[in-house]
Amino acid sequence: xxxxxxxxxxxxxxxxxxxxxxxxxxxxxxxxxxxxxxxxxxxxxxxxxxxxxxxxxxxxxxxxxxxxxxxxxxxxxxxxxxxxxxxxxxxxxxxxxxxxxxxxxxxxxxxxxxxxxxxxxxxxxxxxxxxxxxxxxxxxx
Numbered sequence: 001x002x003x004x005x006x007x008x009x010x011x012x013x014x015x016x017x018x019x020x021x022x023x024x025x026x027x028x029x030x031x032x033x034x035x036x037x038x039x040x041x042x043x044x045x046x047x048x049x050x051x052x053x054x055x056x057x058x059x060x061x062x063x064x065x066x067x068x069x070x071x072x073x074x075x076x077x078x079x080x081x082x083x084x085x086x087x088x089x090x091x092x093x094x095x096x097x098x099x100x101x102x103x104x105x106x107x108x109x110x111x112x113x114x115x116x117x118x119x120x121x122x123x124x125x126x127x128x129x130x131x132x133x134x135x136x137x138x139x140x141x
């Protein structure tokens with residue numbers, strides 16, 4: 001498992017890709033939901049580049065998260081490096097807003113997705129109420 005910090009221009013994409021990859025697969029419905037929100041433009045990568053990043057995250061961690069009901073130290077180190085690479089609060093909120101849509105896009109939230117999403121919220125000190133407001137504000141735009 002690699003623990004390299006992503007380039008600053010791809011930090012948002014890496015953080016979101018980790019949440020997408022948490023359940024060990026990249027679902028077409030998740031990508032479609034991101035398309036509808038113009039997410040790739042908003043996080044600064046093409047759809048194809050995002051899928052590449054998500055596959056990399058999946059290879060590093062995603063396929064192994066379902067092995068247990070908690071995040072082990074190696075996984076936490078990897079995930080935290082991706083999360084910490086996003087220093088701006090508004091960027092963090094955008095990632096959480098997009099992640100909330102992604103983890104529900106296939107009609108269910110897996111335990112793995114919930115683990116990583118909840119960890120991101122806690123690490124960034126963002127509560128679910130703030131994410132809900134961000135979703136509502138985004139819909140108004």
